[in-house]
Amino acid sequence: xxxxxxxxxxxxxxxxxxxxxxxxxxxxxxxxxxxxxxxxxxxxxxxxxxxxxxxxxxxxxxxxxxxxxxxxxxxxxxxxxxxxxxxxxxxxxxxxxxxxxxxxxxxxxxxxxxxxxxxxxxxxxxxxxxxxxxxxxxxxxxxxxxxxxxxxxxxxxxxxxxxxxxxxxxxxxxxxxxxxxxxxxxxxxxxxxxxxxxxxxxxxxxxxxxxxxxxxxxxxxxxxxxxxxxxxxxxxxxxxxxxxxxxxxxxxxxxxxxxxxxxxxxxxxxxxxxxxxxxxxxxxxxxxxxxxxxxxxxxxxxxxxxxxxxxxxxxxxxxxxxxx
Amino acid sequence: xxxxxxxxxxxxxxxxxxxxxxxxxxxxxxxxxxxxxxxxxxxxxxxxxxxxxxxxxxxxxxxxxxxxxxxxxxxxxxxxxxxxxxxxxxxxxxxxxxxxxxxxxxxxxxxxxxxxxxxxxxxxxxxxxxxxxxxxxxxxxxxxxxxxxxxxxxxxxxxxxxxxxx
Ligand code: SF4
Ligand code: SF4
Ligand code: FES
Numbered sequence: 001x002x003x004x005x006x007x008x009x010x011x012x013x014x015x016x017x018x019x020x021x022x023x024x025x026x027x028x029x030x031x032x033x034x035x036x037x038x039x040x041x042x043x044x045x046x047x048x049x050x051x052x053x054x055x056x057x058x059x060x061x062x063x064x065x066x067x068x069x070x071x072x073x074x075x076x077x078x079x080x081x082x083x084x085x086x087x088x089x090x091x092x093x094x095x096x097x098x099x100x101x102x103x104x105x106x107x108x109x110x111x112x113x114x115x116x117x118x119x120x121x122x123x124x125x126x127x128x129x130x131x132x133x134x135x136x137x138x139x140x141x142x143x144x145x146x147x148x149x150x151x152x153x154x155x156x157x158x159x160x161x162x163x164x165x166x167x168x169x170x171x172x173x174x175x176x177x178x179x180x181x182x183x184x185x186x187x188x189x190x191x192x193x194x195x196x197x198x199x200x201x202x203x204x205x206x207x208x209x210x211x212x213x214x215x216x217x218x219x220x221x222x223x224x225x226x227x228x229x230x231x232x233x234x235x236x237x238x239x240x241x242x243x244x245x246x247x248x249x250x251x252x253x254x255x256x257x258x259x260x261x262x263x264x265x266x267x268x269x270x271x272x273x274x275x276x277x278x279x280x281x282x283x284x285x286x287x288x289x290x291x292x293x294x295x296x297x298x299x300x301x302x303x304x305x306x307x308x309x310x311x312x313x314x315x316x317x318x319x320x321x322x323x324x
Numbered sequence: 325x326x327x328x329x330x331x332x333x334x335x336x337x338x339x340x341x342x343x344x345x346x347x348x349x350x351x352x353x354x355x356x357x358x359x360x361x362x363x364x365x366x367x368x369x370x371x372x373x374x375x376x377x378x379x380x381x382x383x384x385x386x387x388x389x390x391x392x393x394x395x396x397x398x399x400x401x402x403x404x405x406x407x408x409x410x411x412x413x414x415x416x417x418x419x420x421x422x423x424x425x426x427x428x429x430x431x432x433x434x435x436x437x438x439x440x441x442x443x444x445x446x447x448x449x450x451x452x453x454x455x456x457x458x459x460x461x462x463x464x465x466x467x468x469x470x471x472x473x474x475x476x477x478x479x480x481x482x483x484x485x486x487x488x489x490x
Contacts (some may be wrong), residue, residue: 206436
């Protein structure tokens with residue numbers, strides 16, 4: 001089925017490429033568990049495009065991070081991009097905030113059945129000598145060091161995928177493959193990890209974040225990977241004027257940095273999980289934002305990246321709100 | 325930070341022994357609450373002395389990160405006060421502010437920070453008495469909670485938490 005979808009994707013991109021400035025998608029990498037982004041202008045490369053459970057990267061960030069769109073003339077042809085359900089929410093959020101205009105992108109929507117978290121695989125089978133990896137029904141089948149491992153999908157899917165309510169793109173120009181069934185339809189499932197931590201006493205919560213954030217090396221990969229962290233080198237985590245943070249390496253600095261990322265994403269974060277995926281220190285960074293996403297849903301009935309005409313709730317107000 | 329604050333005109337409460345060392349920062353909007361604190365001072369209402377006031381143009385200027393940073397770096401309490409909703413000098417500043425403050429208030433405990441250390445309220449320039457009540461109650465609450473344990477040692481101090489790779 002994946003093969004059929006891939007062929008359909010190739011065909012659709014082939015038809016569209018003459019009208020596009022560029023096509024952004026995924027391609028196989030040296031690691032069977034991960035794909036890598038590919039930027040296509042030459043039709044010969046189209047056959048390299050792939051999709052499926054190893055396409056975990058959210059490509060939406062490329063549209064807004066330098067040297068992306070700014071180097072492309074305003075009258076250039078649109079850019080084609082492959083998006084999963086979660087990635088499409090990033091696009092919606094970026095369109096909302098006018099970082100990209102809808103007509104500058106040609107969206108190839110890909111219904112998603114979950115992406116594989118290579119770290120979880122590594123914990124189970126190790127990473128040495130993985131020859132091939134495929135998903136068969138509800139199993140990940142890995143051929144490593146001459147042995148075949150069958151691992152239940154639930155055990156190796158990315159955390160965000162297990163609670164995913166929107167596996168199908170919110171916006172698209174064309175849909176590739178069959179519509180997928182959401183793994184979650186309730187706040188309880190989506191925010192189970194948030195609730196699990198919330199149910200612990202406050203001292204344990206503090207201890208949890210102290211030990212997690214203590215590993216943070218403030219490399220800012222989480223910020224750089226976030227498609228909605230658009231300030232780049234104007235980020236207040238790095239500016240000297242105003243000077244919010246120093247180069248000191250204590251826990252207060254680490255907490256404050258994560259508060260900055262979280263508060264700047266409050267009501268904007270779509271829960272795409274990129275911040276957590278890229279963290280070299282294995283810190284559950286998205287969990288911090290998930291809590292704020294839950295607050296936004298419960299307090300203001302808002303979930304980011306679902307409505308291109310919506311306004312992020314902290315960038316607007318409602319005088320009638322008296323309960324706050 | 326405190327020199328020009330209106331509380332300096334109010335008689336200090338030196339009686340409470342545990343007042344010492346407790347630090348509360350107040351972010352007050354210029355048009356209402358700062359005036360309210362001033363009114364309380366002019367009327368010589370008795371007020372706690374552990375509040376350091378930062379004057380802001382409007383609660384619309386209030387970045388929730390001001391609160392977060394204060395609490396992370398060990399302030400014992402943070403009080404934000406502005407004009408009553410619909411009375412903002414700039415019409416809508418406090419409508420923005422209350423959403424942001426409320427979001428932060430709900431978020432703090434998730435990170436292990438006691439949310440009772442942060443309060444936001446609305447006091448107008450004429451409500452000297454109301455100001456006295458708010459600040460006294462909040463100060464009492466902070467004294468009950470005691471010093472803020474913070475989120476951990478600053479760099480250079482010995483870390484009790486295991487560091488490095490898992
Ligand atoms: S990616 Fe990880 S280590 Fe780097 S700044 Fe973010 S949380 Fe810290
Ligand atoms: S904060 Fe993390 S989960 Fe939220 S949009 Fe940014 S990268 Fe995605
Ligand atoms: S001027 Fe007081 S809250 Fe806006």
